Amino acid sequence: xxxxxxxxxxxxxxxxxxxxxxxxxxxxxxxxxxxxxxxxxxxxxxxxxxxxxxxxxxxxxxxxxxxxxxxxxxxxxxxxxxxxxxxxxxxxxxxxxxxxxxxxxxxxxxxxxxxxxxxxxxxxxxxxxxxxxxxxxxxxxxxxxxxxxxxxxxxxxxxxxxxxxxxxxxxxxxxxxxxxxxxxxxxxxxxxxxxxxxxxxxxxxxxxxxxxxxxxxxxxxxxxxxxxxxxxxxxxxxxxxxxxxxxxxxxxxxxxxxxxxxxxxxxxxxxxxxxxxxxxxxxxxxxxxxxxxxxxxxxxxxxxxxxxxxxxxxxxxxxxxxxxxxxxxxxxxxxxxxxxxxxxxxxxxxx
Numbered sequence: 001x002x003x004x005x006x007x008x009x010x011x012x013x014x015x016x017x018x019x020x021x022x023x024x025x026x027x028x029x030x031x032x033x034x035x036x037x038x039x040x041x042x043x044x045x046x047x048x049x050x051x052x053x054x055x056x057x058x059x060x061x062x063x064x065x066x067x068x069x070x071x072x073x074x075x076x077x078x079x080x081x082x083x084x085x086x087x088x089x090x091x092x093x094x095x096x097x098x099x100x101x102x103x104x105x106x107x108x109x110x111x112x113x114x115x116x117x118x119x120x121x122x123x124x125x126x127x128x129x130x131x132x133x134x135x136x137x138x139x140x141x142x143x144x145x146x147x148x149x150x151x152x153x154x155x156x157x158x159x160x161x162x163x164x165x166x167x168x169x170x171x172x173x174x175x176x177x178x179x180x181x182x183x184x185x186x187x188x189x190x191x192x193x194x195x196x197x198x199x200x201x202x203x204x205x206x207x208x209x210x211x212x213x214x215x216x217x218x219x220x221x222x223x224x225x226x227x228x229x230x231x232x233x234x235x236x237x238x239x240x241x242x243x244x245x246x247x248x249x250x251x252x253x254x255x256x257x258x259x260x261x262x263x264x265x266x267x268x269x270x271x272x273x274x275x276x277x278x279x280x281x282x283x284x285x286x287x288x289x290x291x292x293x294x295x296x297x298x299x300x301x302x303x304x305x306x307x308x309x310x311x312x313x314x315x316x317x318x319x320x321x322x323x324x325x326x327x328x329x330x331x332x333x334x335x336x337x338x339x340x341x342x343x344x345x346x347x348x349x350x351x
Contacts, residue, residue, distance in 0.1 A: 005335070008331050008334070009331075012324075012327045012328075012331075015323075016320070016323055016327065017092065019323050020091075020092065020316065020319070020320055021088065023316060023319055024084075024088050027310075027316070028084055030310065098111060098321075100313065100316075100318075100320065100321070103311055103314050104310075104311050104313060105305075105309050105314075106311075106314075110313050110314050110318070111317070113302065114317075114318060117297065117298050117299045117302050118298075118299070119192065120192060120291065120296045120299070121300070123192060123213060124217065124220055124287065124290065124291075125281070127213060128220045128221050128224065129278055131217065132221055132224045133278075135225065136228035136232055137232050139225075139229050139232070140229045140231070140232020140233040141232060141236055141259070141264075143155060143156070143229065143232075144232070144234075144235075144237045145236075145240075145255075147233070147237055156230075159225045159229055160226055162222040162223060162225055162226065163222075163223050163225070163226035165222065165223065167222070167287065167289065168289035168290065168293055170218070170222055170223075171215065171289070172293060174187075174215045175215065187211065187212075187214050187215050188211065188212050189295070190294060191212060191295055191296070192212055193205070193208055193209055193212060194208050194212070215294060216290055216293075216294045219293075219294075220287060220290055232267075232271060235268075235269075235270050235271065236263060236264075236267040238267070239267040248262050269337070273336045274333060275333075276329055276333050276336055277329035277332070277333045280329040280332075281325075281326075288301060288303070288304045299318070303318055306318070
């Protein structure tokens with residue numbers, strides 16, 4: 001397995017560079033960059049100054065536009081005075097030490113900015129992750145055992161309806177029904193915690209946090225039930241129909257022993273192997289629409305606003321970090337196959 005891991009680690013390097021290079025190249029051709037935005041702001045102030053100057057008998061100098069020297073200063077301020085190749089090389093060299101630069105808009109370190117947004121994304125991601133796994137696996141097993149029964153049909157209909165409803169639509173509906181809209185004022189409308197959270201006792205803080213999480217987590221998880229539940233069901237049905245299950249039953253084993261001692265170990269492999277990627281992704285999951293609806297300032301909203309504002313250090317820095325974590329998670333998922341099923345040998349698969 002050692003050569004396989006080394007090969008995968010080496011392949012991460014060109015993959016990561018390729019992703020960053022494509023994104024960096026795209027940003028060079030997108031209009032309305034930070035320099036253009038700053039020039040536009042200066043021209044707006046210049047226009048206002050010109051109007052004021054007419055009234056007072058003086059003329060604001062900025063109305064005449066920016067001279068070449070001032071324009072070069074602005075380009076140097078944002079690092080656009082260097083060739084694109086040099087800027088990309090310097091960026092990747094800094095990224096090796098996780099120096100992601102500073103935000104043009106927030107005037108803070110990108111890494112510090114990401115860390116400040118993590119509580120929201122972790123809250124949504126981890127709760128969604130655990131609720132989905134702890135609900136869908138038992139439900140999928142129950143559906144596989146009762147395949148074709150009324151229970152199977154009713155639960156399949158319910159989860160498919162939930163899958164068909166977009167999360168933001170469900171979120172708005174929940175706010176209208178239970179957030180003090182047209183019906184019941186049961187749950188809070190916005191934020192992770194109440195304004196007086198710091199004044200509450202520890203048990204009150206926990207209950208307040210959980211109370212704020214009910215609506216956004218519900219809107220996030222309902223659409224995620226279908227895929228995991230049906231994957232679990234189909235995986236168990238496939239194993240239940242195999243010959244070794246008939247052999248185990250013929251030996252007089254009970255259905256629970258057959259299901260949980262033999263079938264479960266094999267059927268759970270496709271689910272567990274995706275566990276590392278899903279778990280790591282849960283820390284950095286950002287849903288723009290959910291965060292916007294419930295006024296949660298997380299990574300999803302940060303990424304969206306950074307694209308609109310052409311805040312390239314945030315766009316490229318978050319992309320670098322998330323791509324790196326995604327590649328590591330994919331490697332961990334592959335290694336999970338070997339840990340769960342020792343029969344899999346990557347060396348033999350490569351020959």
